[in-house]
Amino acid sequence: MNSCSRKDLLEDVFDKFLQGPGIFQDREVLRPDYVPSHLPHREEQLKRLAGILAPVLKGSRCSNVFIYGQTGTGKTAVIRHVLDRLIHKGHESGAPLEACYVNCRLAGTDYRVLSRTCEALGLEIPFTGLAVGEVFDRFKAALDAREFLLLIVLDEIDALIKMRGDTLLYELSRANENLKNGRVALIGISNDLHFKELLDPRVLSSLSEEEVVFRPYSAPELRDILFERAKLAFSNGVLTDGVVNLCAAIAAAEHGDARRALDLLRVAGELAEREGDAKVTDDHVRHAQEKIEQDRVVEVLKTLPLHSKLVLCGIYLMKQAEINESITGDVFEVYTELCEHLGIDPLTQRRVSGLINELDVIGVLNTRVVSLGRYGRTKRVRLGVPRSVIKAVFTDDTWVGRVLTYVPKCLQHNGAR
DNA sequence: CGTCCACAGGAATGACGGGCGG
DNA sequence: CCGCCCGTCATTCCTGTGGACG
Numbered sequence: 001m002n003s004c005s006r007k008d009l010l011e012d013v014f015d016k017f018l019q020g021p022g023i024f025q026d027r028e029v030l031r032p033d034y035v036p037s038h039l040p041h042r043e044e045q046l047k048r049l050a051g052i053l054a055p056v057l058k059g060s061r062c063s064n065v066f067i068y069g070q071t072g073t074g075k076t077a078v079i080r081h082v083l084d085r086l087i088h089k090g091h092e093s094g095a096p097l098e099a100c101y102v103n104c105r106l107a108g109t110d111y112r113v114l115s116r117t118c119e120a121l122g123l124e125i126p127f128t129g130l131a132v133g134e135v136f137d138r139f140k141a142a143l144d145a146r147e148f149l150l151l152i153v154l155d156e157i158d159a160l161i162k163m164r165g166d167t168l169l170y171e172l173s174r175a176n177e178n179l180k181n182g183r184v185a186l187i188g189i190s191n192d193l194h195f196k197e198l199l200d201p202r203v204l205s206s207l208s209e210e211e212v213v214f215r216p217y218s219a220p221e222l223r224d225i226l227f228e229r230a231k232l233a234f235s236n237g238v239l240t241d242g243v244v245n246l247c248a249a250i251a252a253a254e255h256g257d258a259r260r261a262l263d264l265l266r267v268a269g270e271l272a273e274r275e276g277d278a279k280v281t282d283d284h285v286r287h288a289q290e291k292i293e294q295d296r297v298v299e300v301l302k303t304l305p306l307h308s309k310l311v312l313c314g315i316y317l318m319k320q321a322e323i324n325e326s327i328t329g330d331v332f333e334v335y336t337e338l339c340e341h342l343g344i345d346p347l348t349q350r351r352v353s354g355l356i357n358e359l360d361v362i363g364v365l366n367t368r369v370v371s372l373g374r375y376g377r378t379k380r381v382r383l384g385v386p387r388s389v390i391k392a393v394f395t396d397d398t399w400v401g402r403v404l405t406y407v408p409k410c411l412q413h414n415g416a417r
Numbered sequence: 418c419g420t421c422c423a424c425a426g427g428a429a430t431g432a433c434g435g436g437c438g439g
Numbered sequence: 440c441c442g443c444c445c446g447t448c449a450t451t452c453c454t455g456t457g458g459a460c461g
Contacts, residue, residue, distance in 0.1 A: 111437085329424070353425070357426090374422065376421085377424050379424075
């Protein structure tokens, strides 16, 4: 009986989904990795890149290019689009041309970046075991043997440089000197505008023979992009102009991040779909904004190291005891007690102070250095996220869940200052 | 106006684990 | 496969400091 009614309940949800208004026509269009065939307001960058790269069609080497701009400004989409067309054209005219796209942050190490470029040449590289230099030699040998011109796109290259230094980039940028028949051209993409300062000047001058800048989109530009995608993604009549404008305005107010705008639109659509509404409204967009932010925070909290969680839990408990702002010393005291209660060795105050700073950087806490005069110099700490979120995430936690309702002795009678 | 609190936060060093190179 | 090395996290020790109090 009970299970029967539950089944009906589910049946309802599924039916609603299947027969409902059908918010989406094709939601893939709104996903971050979708490469659209038309890129509004990037004509200038498209033309410049095509112009820079075009010489490869005649078999000559093109300049290396350095592309930079903030996240969601279309860098990756533009370069992918240009390369697709270029390679296509190259194959038509028989130019010995190949391209290789590597996301350096995802690859993680010099070795894996190199092995990805080798794959583009059809070279098998074991996932580990070889020296980087050896892989590089094989890479050059294969390139020479095939008389290829290889375009290497290194996306999020700043991440690799920060982690591993610029040796790989240095080697790649002077690879042509040791090649007889093959050629490489580098296309570096970076989100970080200041990252040039981390580069060896020789690498920098070689890599940025040409530079292309992607400015953030303005609100009207975002609007155009959204309208174009929305046409493909949503069914007729479920979207109003107001909804699209709102998404554009919100994203423009941040960093002109198109990815963010598209996310908003997609999540708003999903909310409407889930609630069985026929139209996406401004309210859905606003809820989407909250949901995206909340999902982000939940993810961050879940993946925090244990001691960071305990520190945060301590501050949460203090807030439960109606202490809105606490100072480092008190936080440490509560934290130590929680550790004792769980039978865990507490970290030192110095380390906890560091953890508090890390939590501040990721926005979970707000802190401010203050002087209490006679009573010393310390740091004021308050929660930067709603208590409900912390409670929800930590209740499920193996360790922290056990102290979430614990009342620390040092808070029992008096409230502190 | 000097003192001195209660930390901030830098530097050096140690413990550990995982990946790299031979 | 093993030793080495490197990055990460933590500890120890340290110097610096804004301002209420006396």
